[in-house]
Amino acid sequence: MATVRRHSHCLESVVTTVKFSSLPLTPALLDNIASLGYTELTPIQAESLPLILDGNDVIAQAKTGSGKTACFGIGLLSRLDLTDFNVQAMVVCPTRELADQVCNELRKLARFTQNIKVLALCGGTPARPQAESLAHGVHIVVGTPGRLQEHLRKRHLRLDNLNTLVLDEADRMLDMGFEEAVSEVISYAPKQRQTLLFSATFADPIRELSRKFQNNPLTVSIENNHQDNAIEQRFFQIDKNKRSNALGYLLAFYRPESTVIFCNTKKDCHDVANGLEGNGFSVQSLHGDLEQRDRDQVLVRFANKSCSILVATDVAARGLDIKELQAVINYELPWDPEIYVHRIGRTGRAGNTGLALSLCTPQELPRVKAIEDYQKFSAQWDEVAPFQAGREQRLEPPMITLWIDGGRKDKIRPGDILGALTGEKGILGSEVGKIDIFDNHAYVAIKRASIDSALGCLRTGKIKGRNFNVRKSQWG
Template sequence: MTFHDFNFNEQLLEGVLSMGYTTPTPIQEKTIPIILNGEDLIACAQTGTGKTASYLLPVLNYISNTHKHQISALVLAPTRELAQQIDQQVEGLAYFTGISSLAVFGGGDGMAYEQQRRGIQNNVNIIIATPGRLIAHLTSGVLKLNHITHLVLDEADRMLDMGFQDDIMRIISYLPKKRQTLLFSATMPGRIRTLAKAILTDPQQINIAISQPAAGIDQQVYRLHDQQKTPLIKLLLKDSAYASAIIFASRKEIVKSLYKELKAAHVHAEAFHSDLQQGEREEILLKFKNKLLPVIIGTDALSRGIDVEGIDLVVNYDVPGDPEDYVHRIGRTARAATTGTAITFVNDRDLKRLKNIEQLIDRPISQKELPEVLAGIQPVKQERPHGGAYGDKRRRPNRYKGNKPKPASN
């Protein structure tokens, strides 16, 4: 099957072919005919499978054939990075069609908000937005969504994880009841099905390769304690085989601390976290994408908001609490049929999480021997809640204040 078989609008097909697309991916092959047929859809597919184009192409085809200068499609995304990424794909695919799009997200200054407001007033064809900022424009009265024909929820599971369910339902209250709704999610927990039941009408369902890492990923595990993690990172990054690497940590405080350690070790890296200004985040991603920055350190916001080919190494500095997040993290490497390495640091507290991951991917992960040079690094003793290290024989403070109560007499 080729993209010619979908009978797309001529200008749209020209854009598709100019971007080097020839053969649709499995998710595209299954979903595009359903969307072209006007049916609601629930599609379950992980990142890196081509899901963005699978909904953008039929939506762009519809807008190309109707020639209406109005806001016809709304795409909701959980993060600003994903919203920008989708907007960039629209720009490429729709290059010859004259279709316009606008990314709407928070985190910028007043000038960014004003630019978004002007873009809305110009009646772009497609808005790609994070829920919070979209609601701000809706409540201001500048944004009207009464002509929407297509609503897309991309990475719906992540939006619910981030607490956007009420915002999503509020946004939907502004939309026409007669519309085509498409829900894309990497996982399909019960609450996603509940949401789908509330907002979709007789949807078709497609499931593609759920929660299975790409075959080209060499998955490895190192058993170690926390004080060995950063020294091991430094050793790994000295390996010239890794020209491009992402390090995932569980919290932005760890991201900042690790960045300082690597900077002191003369490793060219940048920290990516929510405390940065939007312009700073965009600059880091652009440098990383253009191979001007070899190492980027971030939290799970990066795992679904970055689409860069040629990443050689992904390191899980911390084991993610959700096994699905592990799949998304390591899915940053071995994209587009390439190969890559994914290394996970596992301490004693994380053994259960590792077991859950191995159950999810239905295979054990290869355990690597820790370099001998790290063997002498000792773990830091944990402090007891009432003072003193574990193993300290000092008496714990008496929890009673004043005199002990006398035993009752018989």
């Protein structure tokens, strides 16, 4: 069920199959879309895109993997005047990583249309080349709030011709403290424009942001009821002082290869991670106090399967998109059933099955009732048995991460690392996992059985003709 709301008036419609070819788009853009293999619209696209193409301001509830980038991307591309090399569309993102993803998607959508210029404006890279690119003319900019501020203040970036403004993952931008920066960036934009706001939740701060910057917006919300899909939900009633022991039992009984455990507070996040680590589990924590570099390291190791368990708060997990996540565990249920649905929706994606396991004390039973009402289903209850930590319960991650003291600034590419590992007397390419390259360092995941051979290859061999320091990651 998809609901489109405008002020207090509510329109409800059942999502039906809609093909891109039915939309009022130019033949060139339709050809681009078809070349990417897109035929039918996702639910968020089916509800939002017609409204966007009609020129409405839209506030849409959408998360990573829903097709939201193509949704606003097609909308802004449809309004471009290719003969005008002034900035006509701007997408504001909370992180450099998301901005890069959006840029790549926009370029793919526009790849068969000549002369469309898309530019990323993010921190962590020099500002001067960005200013030079702006001076030569750009149609679309995608950036983070701080770097956009910088270019606007220096008048490298001008928004006089802007017709479409997109705020992507707006809730995460607010969580990260970017509200003032976003407000300043928007202050440079013309009053007459289309403003599209995408957020995973519709909390009060998001509605306030919409009120300040949008004009009579239409609200689109796709309700995801998981009881009919690939996510198996189970609830476990426990005494308050048995919560940690019950968590150990769930991990030992179900033995998921990758698990995100959600806590409601940073303190619980820290305590749970320490307790699991003390019992021999492979675990890391993700919370709002982490520096960006530490956050990057945590996410790299979890995504490349060299750590099995990630303990996180809701705020820290914004934008988290881990492929093949097998289980989500609610150490404590959230107060808002919408947040519960958002949490468990991180598993069971792309045709995979997933587990959603929730611990609940008698005092928290009203939260379960709210979840039942929200999802229109009856909770399935199971029991937990006493847990005693032992080596037989530990599930070792299949991979170990190696840290390399060289990155983009050394012009290292994934192929250079793969070549150094699989050259003469090297390991098989099938033993090499995910490779992540940052400005000054890189990470590569290696199957556990091949880690010593991989270390030997990189320590005695060369990458791009140079020797780099290599070591096992801290949690490998």
